[in-house]
Amino acid sequence: MSRTAVQHQQNKPTDPTPPPTDSLSGRTLPRWAPLGFAAGAIALGCGLGAAAGWQSEIQWGLVSAIFFVVLSYVTTSLVENRRQAKDRLATSVVWVCFILAVVPLFSLIWVTVSRGIKVFDGYFLTHSMAGVPGFEAGGGVYHAIIGTLEQVGLATLVSVPIGLLTAVYLVEYGGGALAKAVTFFVDVMTGIPSIVAGLFILSIMLLFELSPSGLMGALALAILMLPVVVRSTEEMLKLVPNELREASLALGVPKWRTIVKVVIPTALGGITTGVMLAIARIAGETAPIMLLVFGSQLINANPFEGAQSSLPFYIWEQYRVGSEASYDRAWAAALVLIAFVMLLNLVARGIARWKAPKTGR
Template structure:
């Protein structure tokens, strides 16, 4: 007769071992910052970047050691990877936040209604006053014309690659789109400049729009192509099964389904070219006066205005350059917010 072993006095088995409390990462982070600051002070390191990197390294090492001691090595490795992700996130966000803060702090000095509604005119770089109205007008016209050129060509190219593209021609188009994606902006400006020199043309705003359109086109093609690929093939097949021609299926089914993503890609590509300086410097040349005709004469733009004002070396010009930089950042941020809003508005609705 066998007797079952008694379980009295034994601890119940569990699959979970000891674990760090939820506040442990914060405590390790605070200790790492204090220790990193102390080490940098003792070593005489004047740079904030150096002690921040030391603190980040101590945080990763401290997380692994404490987790391996209290928990286990497997959990420690998991926590180390998580801590490295957080460190990488902070390394990316801190410079961006510092840039935005510095721009706001320095640009807010002269940024007001007068600055936004007046041009430089006869104001010298060494004198206070003046504004960026002529630069805002030039940027809107040049970027708008570039969008009118690049957006239709880019969308139609993407439709061809996704819906019709087969064989060597499609591969060649894809190859050149990939090449154009990595073209430096100065090369696009030199290409248009060479054409202008052939025909002995003077600088004018539309020339800058052509260079910006070259830079914008591959971005529109790639973003639109990815959006079209996300449309389920079942929708295309259902439309074709009803006898609808392929071109009408694209117009009535494919494009409306992916419209939100396409518009978002176009808006982001506009934000990408809005800050280009090199093509505008070569082709538009800049002007202190208001020129509302992009097809005749030199014209200003915000990136070029910032470059010229900061390059003058005068204190009032520095303030105007920072204020124009803040305006340009606000313009790009507004475009990104609009793109996100359109993406959410046009996103497919699930459920009730």
């Protein structure tokens, strides 16, 4: 080693500069620290609730959530640094919001399953309420299942083609005042109350002297379903890359054929998911069925003539009776309705994954 290099090493400072306060280096909390914060927060929240005499577990939970956020931030600030504390604060808030959203959902599912499983069996699913007094045990939900399937199916047949074509117009052809007006009214219809749609169809029934039937209820449900289909399909079509359209048009393919063969198949997975969500949105509507279908305790497989029942109407009808047996039937019907909606979501996920564009070989 040369003499100059040795002198250079001797002249180098021996004490490194301490890291800044907000550096990511330094002391760190263990990986189990969030669990410790949660345990401490729960203990503090329960202790404070017991000392204050609070009877509601919701108050205990909210106070525990506040303690969890405060403990996470203060402890991280003291042990690590303020930069990590801010990150821990954001993470804690996200976890608290997630728990606040999930707990009511699981509570609803737990109560519905625990109370609806009492009479949920093959007999309940394959029999109607014909000849069974509402205050006595027995009877089933078969007629309501048939009514729901037929009414939702007819509403889907009416609203999906109209909604799909409307979305294609807005994305592929619309651009003027008419497209803006259609978009505005679709947004307005998204928040329309179900009773308004039922009253609209009821006015048509009175005008043309039509009798109550499943078709009338399906038309009201189609009005509620249409804006959801339009908005979801419109957003899915907007996600299709313009390069696919330009490549098809460059090969001399007409625009309508490009839409049918390229644009819609590319967005078909998302469109199907939107349709399933729209079906789930109308499956639980009760007001239009009460106005237009009237409900029935008998099996009516003809949606074009005579009164029908549906699962939401059946739940309301059984709850109105007020007996223990009717309450059990109402909870079991609610369990059937939840299972129906969950099945639709599983089907939508399967179709979306099946029709998703393949990115690899």
